[in-house]
Amino acid sequence: MKLLEKLKIHIMKTLATFFTAMLIMYSFYAPAFADGSLDKNLAKQISSILTDCQKIKPGITRAELLKVFTTEGGLSTPKHRTFVYRGCPYIKVDVDFTLSELKQYELEERPADIISKISKPYLDWSVID
Secondary structure (H helix, E strand, C coil): CHHHHHHHHHHHHHHHHHHHHHHHHHHHHHHHHCCCCCCHHHHHHHHHHHHHHHCCCCCCEHHHHCCCEEECCCCCECCEEEEEECCEEEEEEEEEEECCCCCCCCCCCCCCCEEEEECCCEECCCCCC
């Protein structure tokens, strides 16, 4: 019987320690927007944009990419280009492609080119040629 009581006490202490730690961690996290500075509309828009961006992955064609992003000025090649989000020119991704044809002309971009690598979305000023 004493062993069972010791086990119960040990479990209760462990749970108390766990919940105390969680409460302390939450107290550091929660105050970030306690002053009401969170712009809920902006947060919702950015969440939607990030969801759109996550749809574009390696293995997708250039044509599919161009439904969400458009080209930006600046230096580029058919194998590498920076694209901007259609809804905001300051949201960008850098994309590497595998060309769809082995004998493809070095300056020719084709809708069937396949994304081999894509960066995470980032913010930057527009580039104008």
